[in-house]
Amino acid sequence: MIDFPQKFAVVVPAAGVGKRMQTNHPKQYLSLHDKTILEHTVDNLLSHPKIELVVIAVSEGDEYFSELSLAQVDNVIRVVGGQERVDSVLSGLNYLSQYHAEQYSWVMVHDAARPCLTHDDINKLINQCQQAHRGGILAAPVRDTMKRSCAQNGLNTIEQTVDRSQLWHALTPQLFPLIELKSALVDGLINQKVITDEASAMELSGYQPLLVQGRSDNLKVTQPEDLALAEFFLSQRK
Template sequence: MINFPHQFAVVVPAAGVGKRMQANHPKQYLSLHGKTILEHTVDNLLSHPQIDLVVIAVSDGDEYFADLGLAQVNNIIRVSGGEERVDSVLSGLEYLSEHYAGRYPWVMVHDAARPCLTHADINKLINDCQQANRGGILAAPVRDTMKRSCVQNGWNTIDQTVDRGQLWHALTPQLFPLIELKSALIDGLASQKVITDEASAMEYSGYRPLLVQGRSDNLKVTQPEDLALAEFFLSQRT
């Protein structure tokens, strides 16, 4: 069994602009119950007893982060985010490997726009990965009928129905060894692979990440209607 550390660091990529939200500022700074989405997300992480450092990757031109209370918290580190999510994650990992590699041999990555993560799911991710002797991700089994599309005369049409029996929605956090994840991201970028999450980079390296079933209300705020849903989920817990 892997000898996991008692404490973990989390990298939070927060350099996105959130174009699909149709808002006048990035989605991570939209308000929920009097706090920004990013504040909910980071507060939620740092209130977990096994997380004591959060590295937030923010774009250099960000006009909002410095005004948040998060910017003054000692165990929150700001690093420069990149153009793509993978660039921001790699920036956070490089900071950790330079300053904290011995202290945090394993690292989590969590989306800035997932404010509804529960501590129970964090516990399950840590415990299951330790029991299985491998890194893994929170995920939710697909419930809906899945269709593969094709384009005909400029319209999306159904090409076939896909068996959902082995399909999962990838969530975060995702938990992997720091050095291995950093190497996988660097190699994936050098090979021009499409890296949509940390697990995909690890897969390209021949790693088979664990799927840990998490709550489906750990949603990522992406569309305007997601904001109301996240607000509802948070209000139910408080």
């Protein structure tokens, strides 16, 4: 049984290019209220009393990170990410397991483009995982009617309506034991499994992660219209 720690490190995969944002630079470096999305996200994490260290995985040719004030912060570590999210997360986990395995036996992973995470949701995730002594993720129950599609003559049509009563939107942070998560990601890559988030890798290893209900405004900036929505949410909190 792994002892649950009092302090945490967070891995932030930030090597993506954000093609769906239709901009000429990665979405994590778009500006919101005079700071980049990445700066909002990391500042938000480090202001939580139980988070001591953030490991950011950026692309090898990243031209932007070194220009941010984050690059000079002592408890922000930069590592080289990979082509896929799983590669970037694994890079951050490799750093932690090499230098901080005893200090941070559990680790969070949080999307770089989720700047609206609240401290209350972080507390809920930590507390519920601690009580269950099980890793878990923030998630939001699906509210809309869900449809499964099929392609016909180049068009998407409805194949069936899916029961949404047990469906959830996976959010981040996701919180798991460091060594177990690293092993699950490595095994998934070796076996050429599809890994969409950390929980999916743990599931492939036979783990049943906890679902912790979080706020639906913990949105991931993916489409151009998400930027205005994130700006609104941050303005409301100020």
